[in-house]
Amino acid sequence: MSDSIQLQQRISDLLGPQGCLVAADQRQPYEKGARYGDGRSLCIARPANVEEAAELMRLCASEKIRIVAQGANTGLVGASSPDRSGLDVVLSMERIKGVIDIDPVDRVVQAYAGTRLSDLNQALRQHELCFPIDLAADPSLGGMLAANTGGARLIRYGDVRHNVLGLEALLIDPPGQRLDLTNRLRKNNTGPDWKQNFIGSGGAYGIITQAVLQVHPLPQQCATALVVPASLQAAASLLRDAERNFSDFLSAFEGISHNAMQSVLQHIPAIQAPFEPLPPYAFLIELSSARPRSADFDLEKIFGAWLEACFGDLILDAVIDKPEVLWRMRHAITDSVRQEGKVIAFDIAVPRSRLGAFRDEAIALLEHRYPGVRVFDFGHWGDGGLHFNLVLPQRLADDFPPQRIDALRQEIYDLAVHKYRGSFSAEHGVGPFNQQFYERYTVAESQALAARMQTVFDPARLLGVTRFGPAP
Amino acid sequence: MSDSIQLQQRISDLLGPQGCLVAADQRQPYEKGARYGDGRSLCIARPANVEEAAELMRLCASEKIRIVAQGANTGLVGASSPDRSGLDVVLSMERIKGVIDIDPVDRVVQAYAGTRLSDLNQALRQHELCFPIDLAADPSLGGMLAANTGGARLIRYGDVRHNVLGLEALLIDPPGQRLDLTNRLRKNNTGPDWKQNFIGSGGAYGIITQAVLQVHPLPQQCATALVVPASLQAAASLLRDAERNFSDFLSAFEGISHNAMQSVLQHIPAIQAPFEPLPPYAFLIELSSARPRSADFDLEKIFGAWLEACFGDLILDAVIDKPEVLWRMRHAITDSVRQEGKVIAFDIAVPRSRLGAFRDEAIALLEHRYPGVRVFDFGHWGDGGLHFNLVLPQRLADDFPPQRIDALRQEIYDLAVHKYRGSFSAEHGVGPFNQQFYERYTVAESQALAARMQTVFDPARLLGVTRFGPAP
Numbered sequence: 056m057s058d059s060i061q062l063q064q065r066i067s068d069l070l071g072p073q074g075c076l077v078a079a080d081q082r083q084p085y086e087k088g089a090r091y092g093d094g095r096s097l098c099i100a101r102p103a104n105v106e107e108a109a110e111l112m113r114l115c116a117s118e119k120i121r122i123v124a125q126g127a128n129t130g131l132v133g134a135s136s137p138d139r140s141g142l143d144v145v146l147s148m149e150r151i152k153g154v155i156d157i158d159p160v161d162r163v164v165q166a167y168a169g170t171r172l173s174d175l176n177q178a179l180r181q182h183e184l185c186f187p188i189d190l191a192a193d194p195s196l197g198g199m200l201a202a203n204t205g206g207a208r209l210i211r212y213g214d215v216r217h218n219v220l221g222l223e224a225l226l227i228d229p230p231g232q233r234l235d236l237t238n239r240l241r242k243n244n245t246g247p248d249w250k251q252n253f254i255g256s257g258g259a260y261g262i263i264t265q266a267v268l269q270v271h272p273l274p275q276q277c278a279t280a281l282v283v284p285a286s287l288q289a290a291a292s293l294l295r296d297a298e299r300n301f302s303d304f305l306s307a308f309e310g311i312s313h314n315a316m317q318s319v320l321q322h323i324p325a326i327q328a329p330f331e332p333l334p335p336y337a338f339l340i341e342l343s344s345a346r347p348r349s350a351d352f353d354l355e356k357i358f359g360a361w362l363e364a365c366f367g368d369l370i371l372d373a374v375i376d377k378p379e380v381l382w383r384m385r386h387a388i389t390d391s392v393r394q395e396g397k398v399i400a401f402d403i404a405v406p407r408s409r410l411g412a413f414r415d416e417a418i419a420l421l422e423h424r425y426p427g428v429r430v431f432d433f434g435h436w437g438d439g440g441l442h443f444n445l446v447l448p449q450r451l452a453d454d455f456p457p458q459r460i461d462a463l464r465q466e467i468y469d470l471a472v473h474k475y476r477g478s479f480s481a482e483h484g485v486g487p488f489n490q491q492f493y494e495r496y497t498v499a500e501s502q503a504l505a506a507r508m509q510t511v512f513d514p515a516r517l518l519g520v521t522r523f524g525p526a527p
Numbered sequence: 528m529s530d531s532i533q534l535q536q537r538i539s540d541l542l543g544p545q546g547c548l549v550a551a552d553q554r555q556p557y558e559k560g561a562r563y564g565d566g567r568s569l570c571i572a573r574p575a576n577v578e579e580a581a582e583l584m585r586l587c588a589s590e591k592i593r594i595v596a597q598g599a600n601t602g603l604v605g606a607s608s609p610d611r612s613g614l615d616v617v618l619s620m621e622r623i624k625g626v627i628d629i630d631p632v633d634r635v636v637q638a639y640a641g642t643r644l645s646d647l648n649q650a651l652r653q654h655e656l657c658f659p660i661d662l663a664a665d666p667s668l669g670g671m672l673a674a675n676t677g678g679a680r681l682i683r684y685g686d687v688r689h690n691v692l693g694l695e696a697l698l699i700d701p702p703g704q705r706l707d708l709t710n711r712l713r714k715n716n717t718g719p720d721w722k723q724n725f726i727g728s729g730g731a732y733g734i735i736t737q738a739v740l741q742v743h744p745l746p747q748q749c750a751t752a753l754v755v756p757a758s759l760q761a762a763a764s765l766l767r768d769a770e771r772n773f774s775d776f777l778s779a780f781e782g783i784s785h786n787a788m789q790s791v792l793q794h795i796p797a798i799q800a801p802f803e804p805l806p807p808y809a810f811l812i813e814l815s816s817a818r819p820r821s822a823d824f825d826l827e828k829i830f831g832a833w834l835e836a837c838f839g840d841l842i843l844d845a846v847i848d849k850p851e852v853l854w855r856m857r858h859a860i861t862d863s864v865r866q867e868g869k870v871i872a873f874d875i876a877v878p879r880s881r882l883g884a885f886r887d888e889a890i891a892l893l894e895h896r897y898p899g900v901r902v903f904d905f906g907h908w909g910d911g912g913l914h915f916n917l918v919l920p921q922r923l924a925d926d927f928p929p930q931r932i933d934a935l936r937q938e939i940y941d942l943a944v945h946k947y948r949g950s951f952s953a954e955h956g957v958g959p960f961n962q963q964f965y966e967r968y969t970v971a972e973s974q975a976l977a978a979r980m981q982t983v984f985d986p987a988r989l990l991g992v993t994r995f996g997p998a999p
Contacts, residue, residue: 158878203716203720217685239878240949243952485717510979
């Protein structure tokens with residue numbers, strides 16, 4: 056019996072046949088990531104509860120088997136995919152799920168890591184509460200914490216980190232040790248906030264098994280408009296004015312480029328053109344409030360009056376429509392653009408006051424150095440986030456071998472990170488896909504710290520496929 | 528020449544006579560804390576800039592001298608006071624101060640750690656911005672980050688941690704190494720968020736020299752009321768109803784007990800009784816918005832209508848008055864209570880849904896076990912924070928030797944932490960004052976992690992007077 060088969064058998068003995076998938080066709084959905092990541096695992100371990108997960112970790116630690124934690128496998132950087140060795144165990148959290156408790160007075164929910172965002176929100180809805188991290192995907196909570204997801208309503212609610220009150224994690228050293236940080240306090244200054252080390256670090260320091268989240272009153276009214284700014288230079292003034300007027304209830308300030316709009320209209324005939332002709336850029340601005348609409352507080356009325364006041368100076372045109380209509384266009388962009396050709400996706404952030412300047416300079420760089428590449432950008436303008444997605448037309452495929460695409464990517468990142476003090480990964484995390492950029496752009500002092508942190512949390516490097524510290 | 532005099536001389540040579548205070552009368556204001564902490568230092572080092580601070584750290588590391596960082600010396604747990612050995616260097620950040628940059632579009636300010644909160648807010652006011660951490664004291668930014676201060680408006684703006692975008696810190700290993708984490712991004716998922724380790728850890732892992740903060744539009748209108756709840760059991764429903772109605776602009780929900788009100792009225796004759804007779808409890812509720820008052824958005828009108836609707840069921844009485852009038856009473860409590868006798872101060876948090884039950888049980892415990900002790904509690908009800916401050920009447924002084932006060936303190940903490948899953952230090956941090964409670968209440972796994980973290984950041988234990996890991 057080979058070592059691999061023996062190990063598979065031991066894991067199967069531990070977790071039962073349902074808890075250990077060995078057949079290639081059963082493994083495959085767990086081995087391929089949503090955008091990047093495509094490997095081969097020893098097996099897919101699906102523990103039924105936290106104690107089984109801890110047992111699995113003890114077994115893997117004693118055998119020096121690497122563990123790649125996976126939630127809903129919706130991540131975009133390959134951080135939850137095994138490598139090609141066939142030696143990694145994928146630890147799927149999909150069976151460790153469910154809401155443990157909702158306290159509507161505390162506005163707190165405690166749930167297992169495998170719980171999907173949609174299921175969480177369904178449970179919260181009965182209490183007129185929501186976890187307002189708005190994403191195109193339906194991730195698990197553990198993945199959301201590990202990636203520190205952002206989304207379209209960060210301007211109002213912050214990222215995941217801002218809403219985590221507590222968590223439980225399993226450490227790999229000592230193997231399977233449960234670290235109970237599941238408190239529900241909003242104020243608790245009793246030493247270093249250990250949970251922060253598990254948020255946004257992509258599973259490198261432990262495996263998150265439970266989350267305690269601060270949740271928010273469900274909005275009872277909402278006003279949305281698609282707005283054409285006088286110019287992209289005016290966007291900063293528009294944003295500033297919107298925040299002054301609506302800082303309390305501004306819940307989205309999303310940017311959509313002409314090309315992105317056009318792509319949606321072309322590929323999804325059911326969506327009607329909001330403007331004729333399409334403007335160079337538009338913003339989806341949303342106000343929302345948990346306070347129901349009333350004569351003395353009507354967001355649509357307040358919003359309409361503001362838009363009118365901005366006309367001419369800051370705004371050239373605006374369409375006020377139902378949220379579901381306008382968000383439909385926004386959410387359709389990624390899929391539509393994919394039909395235009397080979398996509399080179401970016402997830403950049405710069406300080407939001409410089410987003411327009413960055414975009415101009417990045418487009419000029421492309422025109423000069425990579426003519427023919429088309430820009431279909433959109434993003435979270437209010438937070439400085441830009442999905443500066445490019446499309447390589449089919450006719451240019453031969454001119455763009457992989458090395459040239461890599462060079463293009465690096466030139467855009469150099470511009471964002473070095474000149475604009477921006478980020479090469481605003482929302483998606485590091486993972487194997489961004490590993491080389493982490494090494495290029497992270498200051499040496501932070502990487503040195505990461506190397507030392509590795510010895511605290513995972514000296515044998517058994518957790519995950521991302522490497523924050525230099526190899527030993 | 529003794530070792531001490533030689534070291535003082537070397538520090539004076541490094542920082543200049545202004546940068547090194549040796550005379551006892553000059554040292555004294557830095558050696559005594561605002562509430563706890565009273566020691567003797569080798570000298571007070573006052574570097575003029577970050578480079579000098581780094582030089583000082585290199586000197587101290589090579590001589591194995593402990594460094595206690597100090598901002599405005601307003602902390603309440605003795606974390607910035609030297610011990611009694613006369614061997615610690617107090618590193619005062621008071622000369623490393625000033626705003627570096629304000630970007631009103633980004634709503635971001637970058638400032639040196641020694642900058643006072645009041646000075647920061649004065650600089651921000653020109654841009655109609657504010658850093659809305661509301662405290663009785665006027666701390667420095669470095670101290671605010673190190674303590675992760677909360678305050679009275681956390682319910683709206685979060686604590687300091689929620690508003691830090693970046694920081695710069697000096698490490699002690701390698702000595703004086705500058706760790707530049709001063710980015711201004713709202714979205715930046717490029718690995719572990721190192722800055723979190725310096726926030727709330729009381730200077731144990733490095734010395735914060737700069738802060739990059741997200742700031743907020745200055746409120747343009749405000750409505751405040753002092754509200755008498757139907758009962759403390761009804762307080763949870765009142766809070767929930769207030770959040771449903773005003774989640775967007777509820778900026779304070781503070782609790783004040785009968786005794787606290789009475790103490791203020793007795794000691795500050797200029798403040799008039801809001802109610803006759805005084806109720807058992809009252810809440811200071813504040814709404815505020817950056818949107819100016821207008822016919823279609825008037826917080827006083829909205830607030831008044833809500834209060835009226837709550838009458839009878841949730842509310843027995845209410846006084847609507849100017850913010851400055853009502854907050855004056857709130858802010859006068861600590862000083863007034865001090866005039867009642869010996870104060871035993873608490874800084875407790877429990878999940879806010881259980882705050883009323885905790886208070887009832889804590890009072891019953893005192894009546895049973897420590898009769899005669901009077902309760903003057905107040906606090907941040909909306910965040911679960913309670914300053915459960917007690918007064919020991921003079922006539923009972925002999926019955927309460929220090930050991931009995933210690934026992935009382937521990938019984939209250941046991942109740943809060945063990946039964947209510949609360950915190951022994953909601954806002955103030957650990958420091959030497961809370962060291963024994965940190966050791967008693969922190970789970971063993973976290974303390975073990977702290978011991979390992981010590982080896983990452985400060986293996987020689989040269990930073991600060993708080994100990995998160997067990998002694999080696």
